[in-house]
Amino acid sequence: MTMSLETKLVVSSIALLAVVSAVIATATTLLFNDFLTDRLDLQVSSAARRSTSTAVQPPPEAREVSFLLFPGQAVDTFGARVRDGVVRRAAVLTGVGTVRQVQAPPELARVTGRPVTVSLGPLGDYRMVGVRAPDGDLLVTGLPVLGVQTTLTRLVVVEAAVTLAGVAVVAVAATLLVRRAVRPLGRLAATAARVSELPLATGEAVRLARVPEVDTDPRTEIGQVGGALNRMLGHVETAFAVRHESETRLRRFIADASHELRTPLASIVGYAELTRRGGEPHGPQTTHALGRIRSEAGRMTTLVEDLLLLARLDAGRPLERAELDLSPIVVNAVSDAYAAAPGHRWLVSLPDQPVLVVGDADRLHQVVTNLLANARTHTPPGTTVTTTVLPEAIVRVADDGPGIPAHVLPHVFGRFARGDGSRSRLAGGSGLGLAIVSAVAAAHDGRVEVASVPGNTVFTLSLPSRDQVPPGEGGPPDAHEHGGDQRERDRGGITG
Template sequence: MTFRLRSRSLRTRLLLFFGLTLVAVCAAMALTTVYAQSAYLLGNLDQRVSDAAERSQGGLQRRTGDATDLGFLNERGQPAGTIAARLDTKGNVVAAEVVAQNAVPRPLTAAQLGALDGIATDNSLHTRLIPDLGTYRITSVAGDGIPVLVGLPMDDVQNMISGLVAVEAAVAAAGLTVAGCVCAVVIRRQLRPLGRVAATAVDVSHAPLSHGEVTALTRVPQGDTDPGTEAGQVGAALNRMIDHVESALAERRRTEERMRRFLSDASHELRTPLASIVSYAELMDRGTDRIEPALAWRRVSAESVRMTGLVEDLLLLARLDEARPLKRVEVDLTALVAEAVWDARAAGAEHHWKLALLLDASAEVTGDAARLHQVVANLLANARTHTPPGTTVTTTVEATERACFIRVADDGPGITPELLPTVFERFTRADTSRSRTEGDGGTGLGLAIATAITSVHGGRVGVESRPGRTVFTVELPPAGTAELPSPQGN
């Protein structure tokens, strides 16, 4: 209902705007036409009055009558309604007559004579209302002849102007009616797509966006998204906005799902060492002979270390998620990776460790040396933990003008295809085929931490795996650049 009312309001405003515009145009044209026609007709009448005055003065000069002689009015060519008067030297009316409809002049009454007073003999034209005769256009001339006053009725001119006004009004009314109907139809047709766009917006506003599973939202029909029209541009913009809303909702669902899974896994990981600590503490508190105190303390200490490491990993991920700034110094990857490989050899003597350097440029990057060392250490620990003894782990440092690479490759059993897409997600558990010890799959945060640290440094991590060869690749921008170019292959 709200949409319909608004649509009608817009249609009404448009119709009112076009209607007022048309009325203004028609009024301007009518006034211009009436003014021009009036000026033409009045000018023509004034010319006739001036000509009649000159003829009357010339006719008196040829006559031999007394001072009241107006016999020239009996001459041919004097139209009905003509007023003529003789004036004295002071401009006063001496005699005045009007030509009647039967062409016989008759004297003017006193009231009619009074309407002629005050007209100077200067050839100027005046408009006077003569009682019982109507409105006249009058002039008075003197010159070298006998002063005379002549007037012609304006009824014909006024009737013609009134008729012209009536015709203009009728034509304007008819034109406005037709134009109004056409505008109403055109505006209604043009507003239909906008109405469908508004209806789509109303449907989207009714969707439960704040909760629940949001299915595909309504879109503006393709026919109403023509960029060549204003309504089409609005429809296309609304569709783009709905696309963004759906993308944001989908991302929100994925984030919420990851958060729920993260909390569940974190709770599970913390519960296990806590349960062990509580159990050993209870045994020691009871003083039972089932376990030696020294062994219980060792187990409590080991589980405490495990839980402390897990909490520190979780705090690190939280800090990385908050995009807290890291130290920014020049780091030599060759020295950093060599140190990490040396540490890994000490921790996993049963594996074969190799280091290779492929340097076409400087292997220096800008970042936090401790965090970058943690990335390499996590990748090496992952290879040590999830491959059997005797596995060869080769770490390669490669530097080009475009990027710096750290590759950790092993010839172990590989990662199963089912696990490979989620291997960098938090709390992703390694399958037993890559686990050196049954159940020793770690907390599942090592690769997630490596990915987060690399991303903060403007790089990326990837993995390729098949039976007999697994390669983790860390790609970092060289020193002096903030981020990597678009992927173009290694």
């Protein structure tokens, strides 16, 4: 059974008190019983002595119990004369100083000098002593046990009442004390709970809550826990700060390195171009080499730009935040894709109204371009690529190509995740395209999802929607085919 610490402590103290009280009460009652019985026996013995001294007064009628009337005998004193083993007469002393005959049990004959308890039926139990009178008769004297019993009963009642009252007082007092004692534990738990709710996985440096000063006194057990908790929180905080610091340094290094690489790369491209166009005749080998230099330098430029962009997004560099319509961005990107791969079928579906979002036009253009570039480079010619813009600020790029390889799919948005294992591929990307898509979407508080099976690959980019502007301004149709007959939307501002 699970009990709170508070309940456990209170219940234990009550149980302890009850047990101790019971032991004390039992011992007291037993001792008191012995004491009262001893006293009664003394009284019986002295009453018996009086009986015998009276009994010597002559001439005692054989059947008489006049010895009961001896001054000093208490009311209810019992007396009996036994001769030759037969009870001759038995009586008790009444309140008015006379004797009243009573029925006596035959075992009276066996009463001796040692006090014994004998039942007198309706009169109750009596302690009795027998004394041999000078005339040879056995004089039995007794006193009622009732007084002793009444006293003991009253004692037990008082003990029970006192115990109950004590238990009640202890229950209240223990509850208050224990509640006060465990209150710091609650504060420790609250601190731990507050820390556990912090988003620690973001890698940001965080300021963690601490246990209040009063709960860190090392002289108390709870204080030791509180102090240890605070030290641990301090270590965790330092660790986070160090990690954040090193991450920041690494990001800055990547950003700086990428930035520095741009200029020499631009020079390489420029000089290669210059040499190629310089008019001097080259052998076929030199021409080939110059072409390779140019294309590899181009690839490297893209890679460096991607790295720089990712490093800046990682660093939380603020994006441009302008209100813009998604449709023209998509139309431009699809037009570019069509220009790059006329062998694919490029379809566009746009809503009638502008789809307004707040964001960075260049970055969003790059996102759509990356998605379309994938649909172009990772599918064979003839593949149909459908780009849909939904009014809820969703852009969907679907193709019926071979699909993303199953082993790539789970981490397709990861950095340098590529379908074909070889990195020495002549043409082809570095595996940063979708990482950028994901990072830009996140920077816009949006997200990107993928579902891919052979014949159907769908990327869905969801952005936080801006309030829809009232319709009326929008152009007509829904599906535009950038293929054989390439229609354009006036609003789209298409080039190409």
